[in-house]
Amino acid sequence: MLAKSAMSDPRDFINFDEIDKDGPQSYSRTISVSPSELQRDEIVNVGPVAIKAAVQKGSRPGEYLVEGSASFTADLMCARCLEPYPFASSSTFHLRFHPRPEVPQRQEEEIEIAPDELDVEFYTGRQIPLRHLALEQIQLSIPMKPLCREDCLGLCPTCGTNRNREVCACVEAVADERWGALSEIRQAIKKRES
Ligand SMILES: [Zn+2]
Numbered sequence: 001m002l003a004k005s006a007m008s009d010p011r012d013f014i015n016f017d018e019i020d021k022d023g024p025q026s027y028s029r030t031i032s033v034s035p036s037e038l039q040r041d042e043i044v045n046v047g048p049v050a051i052k053a054a055v056q057k058g059s060r061p062g063e064y065l066v067e068g069s070a071s072f073t074a075d076l077m078c079a080r081c082l083e084p085y086p087f088a089s090s091s092t093f094h095l096r097f098h099p100r101p102e103v104p105q106r107q108e109e110e111i112e113i114a115p116d117e118l119d120v121e122f123y124t125g126r127q128i129p130l131r132h133l134a135l136e137q138i139q140l141s142i143p144m145k146p147l148c149r150e151d152c153l154g155l156c157p158t159c160g161t162n163r164n165r166e167v168c169a170c171v172e173a174v175a176d177e178r179w180g181a182l183s184e185i186r187q188a189i190k191k192r193e194s
């Protein structure tokens, strides 16, 4: 169990009050993350995230602009062959923080976000944990369907062999089915053309 004081290091937070008082601030932290925090089965392992953020006041009242970068490595499970493979990501991000509008829930749902406002995040507290930004960047960087390589052959649907490593006896039958399907399509096209 970490000591409470270690968990609330002020350098782990963007502090809007500090920016109001002292002007633009830069943050640079390395944040440890566990796969369980990310709640995605395809993440086997994730290394610490190096995150940098430069924060300044925006032109609108209560607005803060963040320019940042995040990099990390991870082990992801390939969606086709189910083998873990190494993944590395480096990304930059731009965010605008706006104070959360004080409207009843019913109306809040109807607020439309303009296309140029997709990078807007609403805040209530004036301290933003860098951890939140780091987790967000991981979620955005990891593909919905991670692949160990573009042309991963996946598992044989019949016997479960990893077809990147081995050729199984079922391969031909599966291939025949595919060609069968293709020739059906070709015949359908021919019919339509004639
Ligand atoms: Zn694969």
Ligand SMILES: [Zn+2]
Pocket: 156, 157, 158, 159, 160, 161, 168, 169, 170, 171
């Ligand atoms: Zn097989």
